[in-house]
Amino acid sequence: MVVKEIMHDPQFQEELNANSMKLVVVDFSATWCGPCKRVAPLYDELSNKYDRAVFLKVDVDKCQETAASQGVSAMPTFILYRNKVKVAKIQGADIVAVESKIKQLYDAACAASGEDCGVPGQMDLSSFIMKNQCEALNDSDDHPLSAFIENRGYIESDCDQQLILSLTFTQSVKVHSIKVS
Known part of the structure; x- marks a missing residue:
């Protein structure tokens, strides 16, 4: 280039x-x-x-x-x-x-x-997430957020089908949707 x-x-x-x-x-x-x-x-x-x-x-x-x-x-x-x-x-x-x-x-x-990141006109914000300041309020002890962030497993709720996440970004962002994978 x-x-x-x-x-x-x-x-x-x-x-x-x-x-x-x-x-x-x-x-x-x-x-x-x-x-x-x-x-x-x-x-x-x-x-x-x-x-x-x-x-x-x-x-x-x-x-x-x-x-x-x-x-x-x-x-x-x-x-x-x-x-x-x-x-x-x-x-x-x-x-x-x-x-x-x-x-x-x-x-x-x-x-x-070579693919787009989902919604046209939007971008992947994962590089702006401050991983050390994120938390899951109801993650299970067997499958915590830390294991998911470090690619050592998956995250799971400890009580029901809902997962409550708090994500901290390095700058102000508008979030269209979240894909956890």
């Missing part, structure tokens, strides 16, 4: 709109920035490795309004978007941190299958 250079401010929003169903990774950089030049080839490699994500490069000197509206104050800054919403921001030339965040948000299950 090729890293697409954004040449003017309106083009940035056009790309976000056109790729709203994909993970969009944006490198905010400048031609005079040494660390930006150093990580550029590594960023290009990431675009080849994660071919179902969209990789953009924004020159902050050419697209000053975009850089300002996105809160870019240091170069390089990498911002990741999903459904036109900023989901992560990494400042500095730490390409390892960038790749780690891409892996977290890439949604390998949907990307590998």
Whole structure:
């Protein structure tokens, strides 16, 4: 996959709109920035490795309004978007941190299958769940939520056919439906 250079401010929003169903990774950089030049080839490699994500490069000197509206104050800054919403921001030339965040948000299950994630226009929110802060109010001792989260079994209610779950997300989300599998 090729890293697409954004040449003017309106083009940035056009790309976000056109790729709203994909993970969009944006490198905010400048031609005079040494660390930006150093990580550029590594960023290009990431675009080849994660071919179902969209990789953009924004020159902050050419697209000053975009850089300002996105809160870019240091170069390089990498911002990741999903459904036109900023989901992560990494400042500095730490390409390892960038790749780690891409892996977290890439949604390998949907990307590998090539299928959509259920309802058209919606996305899988599992990467936004804070697993250590979730609880089941009525899970059984034999089949607790912790075993389900750690892929060691399934979750089961201790008293009836209903299961009461409390899920904590890393950011505000609108939930359409929940599929537990």
